[in-house]
Amino acid sequence: MPSTTTTRPRPLSPNIQIYRPQLTSVLSILNRISGVFLSVCAVVLVVWLVAAASGPQAYAAVQAAIGSSIGRIVLFGATFAFFLHLCGGIRHLIWDTVHGFELRSIYISGWVVVVASMVLTVAAWVISASMGG
Amino acid sequence: MASQDRQNMRSPLARAIGLGSAKEGVGPWWAERVSAVALVPLTLWFAASIIAHTGSDYATFIVWLRTPLGAILMILLLIALFYHTALGLQVVIEDYVHSGTKFAAVIAARLGCYALAAAGVVATLRIALSG
Numbered sequence: 506m507p508s509t510t511t512t513r514p515r516p517l518s519p520n521i522q523i524y525r526p527q528l529t530s531v532l533s534i535l536n537r538i539s540g541v542f543l544s545v546c547a548v549v550l551v552v553w554l555v556a557a558a559s560g561p562q563a564y565a566a567v568q569a570a571i572g573s574s575i576g577r578i579v580l581f582g583a584t585f586a587f588f589l590h591l592c593g594g595i596r597h598l599i600w601d602t603v604h605g606f607e608l609r610s611i612y613i614s615g616w617v618v619v620v621a622s623m624v625l626t627v628a629a630w631v632i633s634a635s636m637g638g
Numbered sequence: 639m640a641s642q643d644r645q646n647m648r649s650p651l652a653r654a655i656g657l658g659s660a661k662e663g664v665g666p667w668w669a670e671r672v673s674a675v676a677l678v679p680l681t682l683w684f685a686a687s688i689i690a691h692t693g694s695d696y697a698t699f700i701v702w703l704r705t706p707l708g709a710i711l712m713i714l715l716l717i718a719l720f721y722h723t724a725l726g727l728q729v730v731i732e733d734y735v736h737s738g739t740k741f742a743a744v745i746a747a748r749l750g751c752y753a754l755a756a757a758g759v760v761a762t763l764r765i766a767l768s769g
Binding site: 537540541543544547548550551554555557558561564565584587591594595597598601629632633634636637 | 671674675677678681682685688689690691692693696699700703712716719720723726727730754757758760761762764765
């Protein structure tokens with residue numbers, strides 16, 4: 506019997522240029538982007554620790570860079586990326602226990618992640634400012 | 639491929655066992671979750687400590703890192719953080735890099751993470767143990 510499997514056009518993955526962004530897809534890629542950004546921030550953490558181990562001068566130089574206006578903007582972004590990745594990660598861990606997969610639950614947890622990340626970021630900076638920063 | 643399977647008379651499961659992701663994909667997946675669970679309290683401790691030390695001078699910061707709890711938690715944070723980072727970056731690289739540079743990128747990310755973790759741990763120990 507000859508092989509008669511005809512090649513039908515297969516469904517294609519959504520083309521991201523024309524696909525309407527949804528909360529689910531946006532949070533998915535943001536979790537990844539924030540993770541990559543936090544990887545870069547982790548390098549800064551090590552630089553900061555090595556500077557602190559090297560002595561007061563090196564530590565002061567790194568502190569000055571972090572305390573500059575550009576440094577503060579990056580640090581604010583890092584704070585938001587951290588809380589977004591943390592909340593998004595906890596959402597993933599809950600999914601890993603096979604809970605919260607209903608469409609309604611997914612959207613509720615998604616908005617909780619968005620609001621919680623913003624609130625925690627602002628709270629962190631407000632508390633930090635009240636400490637004398 | 640399909641005609642080959644009929645000739646071999648082997649089930650798809652028999653072909654899949656021991657191959658590809660079915661063989662060892664669960665390991666890194668689980669390791670990423672375990673490190674994530676560890677990072678929840680460790681990163682929150684770190685964030686809270688940094689916020690509490692806003693505006694502190696060098697000496698105050700060193701005293702914080704010299705306490706046994708501070709040094710231990712910082713070292714645990716560095717290990718879990720760079721372990722998690724290596725696993726996460728590997729997934730991202732494997733998803734987007736398809737050329738021969740994929741393996742080089744995965745190896746570079748992994749070795750870079752190990753080197754950074756080592757540097758961070760040594761720096762912490764130097765602060766913690768220096769008289």
